[in-house]
Amino acid sequence: EAGVAQSPRYKIIEKRQSVAFWCNPISGHATLYWYQQILGQGPKLLIQFQNNGVVDDSQLPKDRFSAERLKGVDSTLKIQPAKLEDSAVYLCASSLGTGTSYTFGSGTRLTVV
Amino acid sequence: DAKTTQPPSMDCAEGRAANLPCNHSTISGNEYVYWYRQIHSQGPQYIIHGLKNNETNEMASLIITEDRKSSTLILPHATLRDTAVYYCIVRVHSGVTGNQFYFGTGTSLTVIP
Numbered sequence: 641e642a643g644v645a646q647s648p649r650y651k652i653i654e655k656r657q658s659v660a661f662w663c664n665p666i667s668g669h670a671t672l673y674w675y676q677q678i679l680g681q682g683p684k685l686l687i688q689f690q691n692n693g694v695v696d697d698s699q700l701p702k703d704r705f706s707a708e709r710l711k712g713v714d715s716t717l718k719i720q721p722a723k724l725e726d727s728a729v730y731l732c733a734s735s736l737g738t739g740t741s742y743t744f745g746s747g748t749r750l751t752v753v
Numbered sequence: 754d755a756k757t758t759q760p761p762s763m764d765c766a767e768g769r770a771a772n773l774p775c776n777h778s779t780i781s782g783n784e785y786v787y788w789y790r791q792i793h794s795q796g797p798q799y800i801i802h803g804l805k806n807n808e809t810n811e812m813a814s815l816i817i818t819e820d821r822k823s824s825t826l827i828l829p830h831a832t833l834r835d836t837a838v839y840y841c842i843v844r845v846h847s848g849v850t851g852n853q854f855y856f857g858t859g860t861s862l863t864v865i866p
Contacts, residue, residue, distance in 0.1 A: 731796050733796070
């Protein structure tokens, strides 16, 4: 089966600019997650979707981060405006349900200068 | 927050067994232990999971102590391609969000020729 697709692979922006990341999960996977991984740390959960609804966004910095999954398939994560500390790899993962293992994409590496 | 502690780094000779320990002393009775690994510039990859009994698959074996407060991931014949960061994760269950994975900082395993 095809894996979790993410784009772009790399992105460099200046601080205060906006950026968006795209994720296409494995077909049929109802649950989708966005994680942020800062260099040298483990991934940190930002937001969890079940179909097109948000299940948990308690760790999402909502003053600058937003995410949507309008049709319950693809998802976008946006940062506006970006700060230097947002430099990280943004990982998307999906699963059939919340009780099964996740499949991760390769991530988008964001550098804010 | 992560409910696990792991050594930050380990070395293993190629062809030998790699034994990666993990402490999860506050694990609850219905929480599973999962292992993922992350090779440089890739997303985390599922390895194995278990609840109480020891588990084995084509990649690894998972040994969980009887009191479930610790576990060991065993790669029986380590190869250079097994060099990665290995994450031990306790899958946390919530009635609202379902199951979620909280990553710690993992163990960086280096397989030496």
